[in-house]
Amino acid sequence: MGRLVSGMRRSAFTLVLVLAAACAPVYRNHGYVPLDSELADVKVGESTRQDVADFIGRPSSTGMMTESGWYYVGSRFKAFGAYEDREVDRQVVAVTFDEQGTVSNVERFGMDKGRVVVISRRVTESNIRSIGFLRQLLGNIGRISAGDLVD
Secondary structure, three states: HHHHHHHHHHOOOOOOOOHHHOOEEEEEEEEEEOOHHHHOOOOOOEEEEEHHHHHHHHOOOOOOOOOEEEEEEEEEEOOOOOOOOEEEEEEEEEEOOOOOOOEEEEEEEEOOOOOOEEEEEOOOOOOOOOOOOHHHHHHHOOOHHHHHHHH
């Protein structure tokens, strides 16, 4: 009888451990965003497109018409049990080039309560170009649900 009770306790304990492990959040990272230490090699007003490609690699996104900028996008998702995955962080590093292909701006953007925020900025000129592409890219967080995609 004592062995039966001991075995049941062991089984119940094992079941509790398995259930607790199943409820632990799982994080997934998508994309690539260079670290500040990697961006330190990129000199505004001096580095060229090829220099940037050598220092931090080529991005998955570029400026749409004139390749005026390179965009490095990284997202972090949290999965918790049977719940839908949720994006908990997104960062974008934008490297902008002038007409000669020299770096004119390096900016890091993030999200705060669904709004685009500038985390850091290095600029050569006083006026900053429109960031419409970035606002569109980061602005869609939380607006699309699975129900919108499936009729």
